[in-house]
Amino acid sequence: MSTQTSRLSITELTRCEHCAVLRVSGELDQDCEQFFLRTIGTRVLAGHRHLVLDVTALTFCDSRGLNCLLAARWLLRRREGLLLLAGPGRRLIDLLAQTGSSDLLPCRPTVSQALTVLPQAHRPGWPPPGHDHPDSGPTAAGYASSPPAGCCPSWGDQAPIS
8 A cells, every 4th residue: 555745655565463564755844744644643543553664765854854753753652662764864864863863763774674673473574475585685666775884883783672
């Protein structure tokens, strides 16, 4: 299932009872914030306590976009859930670092690594049916690839988030 505006697209990659993995593509800013929040809110109301956002195709995120991510985090935390970002680019990583939001919005290089943060019972199947190895590099389906060398020094071997 995919929903979109002219500049932002949110596509469900996989889901289970407690978690959904969504690809966020395009630009997350003031013009798209209502669409983003409405789409995320719909997922939370459907029972998803955890969201993994594959942001490898997110080309722009300003302070309004950051506020959207923080609002989604707040909503999920109220339901004892997590928001995890998978595959952020250098600009998003810099924005998180400059605003002190890195600890609030945990990032992992790939969707697979983000899913390992969640309890096993709350993880959807990955890779999605019909796809072999989406985290091994860029594919026609646009799955997450590893970050550029040296851009994410804090990604080493990280313990699960409590």
